[in-house]
Amino acid sequence: MERCxxxxxxxxxxxxxxxxxxxxxxxxxRNGRIKQLGTSGNADRDHPEAVDLSDCTLLxxxxxxxxxxxxxxxxxxxxxxxxxxxxxHTARKVIAAHLQSHAEWGVMAVRDxxxxxxxxxxxALETGSSPGPVLRTxxxxxxxxxxxxxxxxxxxxxGMTLAGAIGTENPGxxxxxxxxxxxxxxxxxxxxxxxxxxxxxxxxxVTAARRRGLPVMVHANGAVPVDIxxxxxxxxxxxxxxxxxxxxxxxxxxxxxxVPTAVTxxxxxxxxxxxxxxxxxxxxxxxxxxxxxxxxxxxGVRVAAGSDAGSPGVHHGPGVIDEMKLLxxxxxxxxxxxxxxxxxxxxxxxxxxxxxxxxxxAADFIVVNGSxxxxxxxxxxxxxxxxxxxPV
Numbered sequence: 001m002e003r004c005x006x007x008x009x010x011x012x013x014x015x016x017x018x019x020x021x022x023x024x025x026x027x028x029x030r031n032g033r034i035k036q037l038g039t040s041g042n043a044d045r046d047h048p049e050a051v052d053l054s055d056c057t058l059l060x061x062x063x064x065x066x067x068x069x070x071x072x073x074x075x076x077x078x079x080x081x082x083x084x085x086x087x088x089h090t091a092r093k094v095i096a097a098h099l100q101s102h103a104e105w106g107v108m109a110v111r112d113x114x115x116x117x118x119x120x121x122x123x124a125l126e127t128g129s130s131p132g133p134v135l136r137t138x139x140x141x142x143x144x145x146x147x148x149x150x151x152x153x154x155x156x157x158x159g160m161t162l163a164g165a166i167g168t169e170n171p172g173x174x175x176x177x178x179x180x181x182x183x184x185x186x187x188x189x190x191x192x193x194x195x196x197x198x199x200x201x202x203x204x205x206v207t208a209a210r211r212r213g214l215p216v217m218v219h220a221n222g223a224v225p226v227d228i229x230x231x232x233x234x235x236x237x238x239x240x241x242x243x244x245x246x247x248x249x250x251x252x253x254x255x256x257x258x259v260p261t262a263v264t265x266x267x268x269x270x271x272x273x274x275x276x277x278x279x280x281x282x283x284x285x286x287x288x289x290x291x292x293x294x295x296x297x298x299x300g301v302r303v304a305a306g307s308d309a310g311s312p313g314v315h316h317g318p319g320v321i322d323e324m325k326l327l328x329x330x331x332x333x334x335x336x337x338x339x340x341x342x343x344x345x346x347x348x349x350x351x352x353x354x355x356x357x358x359x360x361x362a363a364d365f366i367v368v369n370g371s372x373x374x375x376x377x378x379x380x381x382x383x384x385x386x387x388x389x390x391p392v
Contacts, residue, residue, distance in 0.1 A: 005030050006389050007050040008058075008363075009040045012372050016060035016342035016356045018335050021372050024054070029363040032388030036359055057368045057375060059338050060357050061108035061385075063345025064320040066217075066238055066259045066306025068152060069095045069123075069135075070115040073315035075271055080312075084116060084151055091119040098309070098316040102133045105317030106366040106385045109134035111306070111349050113217065113238065114141030114152040114177040118170060125172050136349050138177035138217070139170035142205075144196035149179035149219070162197060163204035167211065175235070176209040176216045178202065181225035184241050186268065186281035190288075192222025192242055202232035215350075217259075223247060230256055236304065236348060239264075241289055248292065251301045257348050258296060259306035262289045262330075263323045267313030286326075293330035303327065304348045305341035318380055325376035334372050363389035 008027040015022070026040040044050065070091050071083050083094060102110055110133050112120045121139030141153030142162055156165035166176050180202065182193035197205070202218075209216045215235035220226045226243040230250045236257040240247070251258050265286035272279035296303060305327065307319030314322075320341055327337040346355030357365060368375060369382035385392045 005035065005047075005049060007043055007047050008389065009043060009045070009050065009052050009054045010056065010058045011054045012057040013037070013357065014057065014059040014335055014338050014372065014375075015358060016338055017358075018339040018343070021335055025058075027058070027357075027363065027389075029389035032363055034357065034359055034361050034363050037357070053367055055370065057370065057372050057378075058357065058365045059368070059375075060342040060355055061106050061364045061366065062320055062341045063109045063111075063305070063349060063351070063355060064102065064107050064307050064309060064341070065111045065236070065257075065304040065345045065348055066113055066261055066308050067098075067102075067110045067316060067319075068115060068308070068310030069098045069110070069112050069120045069137075069316070070117075071151075071310030072098070073267070073309060073311065073313055073319070075312050086119075088117070088119050088122055091115075091117070092123055095120060095123045099132050099135065101315070101317040104385065105321065105379075106383060107133055107317060107320060108353070108355075108364065109136070109345065109349055109351055111175070111217070112137035113219070113308075114138045116140070116151060116153065121170060121173055124174075134349070134351060136174040138175050139173045141177035141179055141219070142166065143179040147179070147196045148182040148193070149196075153177065153179065161204070162201050163208040166205050166214075167208040173214065176205070176214050178205060178216060178218045178229075178234075180218050180220040180229050181222055184221055184239075184265070184285050186278035186285070189281060189284050190242055193225070195220075195225040195228050197228070199228045199232060202228055202234075206233040230254055238306070239308075240292070241285060243292065245295060248296055248299055248301055251296070252299055255302065257302050257304045257344070259304050259348075260289055260293055260296075261306055261308040261323070262286060262293065262326045263314055263319060264308045264311050265289060266322065266326065267311065271313045290326065290330040293327060293332075297331050297336070302344060303332075303340045304344045305337070321376055321379045328376065334375055337376075362387075367391075
C-alpha cells in the first residue's frame, strides 16, 4: 500500500446500488477515487492516513430527480409570488442559494422541472460546469392553454403545435417537461382532471424531443393522463397519483422511471392546521400514494427519488431525504431507498458518475453518525459531506 493512500474505516456502508448494507468496511482512497473496498478486519489502523469512522454509516451523494430551483419551500404567499415573477438577476441569486443548499445536504445532482421564465436554463448555460451540484434543466415546462402549469411553464407560441415548440424552443435544455394533468385535490379525494394533450399530440412531442436527443418528463396524475404519457414514450412519469395498478404494470413493461414526489402531500399535511379539511385530504392522498409505492416495489417499477423541492413546505436539500424516508415507510429497505436517490437518479439524469460507492468510483459520500437504523432521521441531524475522500 502506498503512503499516499487514505484508509477510511466505516462501521456500515450503503453502496447506492441496492446491495445489502455491509458492516465493518475499509475504503482505500487514492487521488480522490476508491481504489478498493474490503472488510476492516485486516486493516492497518496505525496507518498514518487512517480515518476512523467505525461508529458511522457511509452512503453515496444523492440525486434529487425533481426540483424547481426558482422557488423556495416557503409558505409565505407573498414571497412565492415574488419568486414567480422575479427577473433573471433576482432569480439567479435564488437558484444559486438553492443549489448551495443541495450541496450542503450531500445532493450531487438535481433535475429541474421548469420555471415560468426559463431562468434555470439561462443559469445553467451561463455557469456551465461550475462547482456544485450538477444541474439538469428543462427551461420552460409545456402546458395546454387554460390549464394548470403557468407557474412552471408556458403554452406553445401562437400557431405552433406542442411538437413544433419542443423542436425549436429552449435551446440548450437537457430534457423536456410536459404537464398532462392538473393538481391533486385536497378537498375531493381521488378527483382527477382530463389530460391536457391527446395521445397523438404527446406522441409527436416525444418524437420531436428525441430528434433533439432529449428525454421527456411528464407531470401526470390520474389513470388516463398517466396512460397517455406512458404510451407516448415518456422517459419518466412525475407524481402519478391515482394512476392505478394497470399503469404501474405499464411502467415496468416500458421501463419508465417513476418519480412519486409523495413528500409534497406530507408537507401539505404539516402546513395545514388540525381540523382543516385540506389537511385530512393531504393525508389521504399521501397514504394512497404510499400504497402505490408499495405495489410499485413488488412489481419492479424503477423509482427515482424526487422531492418537488420548491413546493410549499418542501425545501431544497432535505426534501429528498424526506422522500427517501417515505419510500422506506412504504416498504423499501434502507438500501433500496438510498438506491432510488443515488444509482436510479444518476441513470435517469444520465450522469457521468453512476452514483455508486465501488472500486474506481469517486470517493464522494455522506457520513452519518451511528448505524443505518434511523438513517433518514440522522441524515437531517448529523450528516457530513465528503468529497474525493476528504470532508468538505
